[in-house]
Amino acid sequence: MTPPVHFTVDYVINPWMDPTVPVDTDRALTQWLALREVFESLGHTVHVVDPQPGLPDMVYAANGGLSVGGTTIAARFAYPEREPEGDHYAEWLHTSGFGPVHRTDGIQEGEGDFLVVGDVILAGTGFRTHRDTHAEVATLTGLPVITLELVDPRYYHLDTALGVLDDTNIAYYPPAFGPASRALLADLFPNAIIASDEDAAVLGLNLVSDGRHIVMTDAAPHLTNELRAAGYETVCVDLSELLKGGGGIKCCTLELRLSNGDPIGVAT
Ligand code: ARG
Numbered sequence: 001m002t003p004p005v006h007f008t009v010d011y012v013i014n015p016w017m018d019p020t021v022p023v024d025t026d027r028a029l030t031q032w033l034a035l036r037e038v039f040e041s042l043g044h045t046v047h048v049v050d051p052q053p054g055l056p057d058m059v060y061a062a063n064g065g066l067s068v069g070g071t072t073i074a075a076r077f078a079y080p081e082r083e084p085e086g087d088h089y090a091e092w093l094h095t096s097g098f099g100p101v102h103r104t105d106g107i108q109e110g111e112g113d114f115l116v117v118g119d120v121i122l123a124g125t126g127f128r129t130h131r132d133t134h135a136e137v138a139t140l141t142g143l144p145v146i147t148l149e150l151v152d153p154r155y156y157h158l159d160t161a162l163g164v165l166d167d168t169n170i171a172y173y174p175p176a177f178g179p180a181s182r183a184l185l186a187d188l189f190p191n192a193i194i195a196s197d198e199d200a201a202v203l204g205l206n207l208v209s210d211g212r213h214i215v216m217t218d219a220a221p222h223l224t225n226e227l228r229a230a231g232y233e234t235v236c237v238d239l240s241e242l243l244k245g246g247g248g249i250k251c252c253t254l255e256l257r258l259s260n261g262d263p264i265g266v267a268t
Contacts, residue, residue, distance in 0.1 A: 002049040004059035016246030028241035060251040062111040064089030072098040075110040108133035112157035118167035124158025126150035149178035166211040173200040199223035206248030
């Protein structure tokens, strides 16, 4: 996770961002700290990346890379405003014992568009991550990568329209996907939880699950109830200040998956 010390909204690269709406950076930091504490209270180790001045979106650490099965890939960002973040995350992953850190030839925004469900990777494209990188990621990780087409600019990253609940199930918002991808998702995940318009509109699907506890926004009561009814324990947090940049809980969290379960070589 990367604290939102330098968080502002002064450029527009997604429809959520409006530089005329004031941002309270202290409030963002307080909310972020509370999220970090929730992860720690659930027994997760949180590693903190150094925030960089001039990179206000660096708080959205999920976009920095993908770490799965001992393979680590750093991002190549679509917009020049975020492009330097790729090297910062690559450097952090490398110095933290994740090397060798791979870089794709094409543009891809890490866990914003690559979500791991068990032994499969779901991959978004349409706004940020280029489709060609799906094959690159399949080769680098050795895992099957399933391409999903995003069609609504409000849901520009896969993690804004789909949340991984455990190794076999997901929650998602069908209207964010093209017809073929909708049919594919319905086929692959017949028991998926379907988010409402209201759930999606507060980035309710932008959640982090350990398979049992789901950390999610406190602003999506319908989705929260559905997840509880399905047997998950939900932990709801207020991350409303970070929503002004177009991100939520998952966006702020890059999950580190090692092949051997060893702790990584850094402490914070
Ligand atoms: N302002 C950031 C951007 O548009 C938000 C990124 C949100 N991250 C995510 N994983 N969806 O790039």
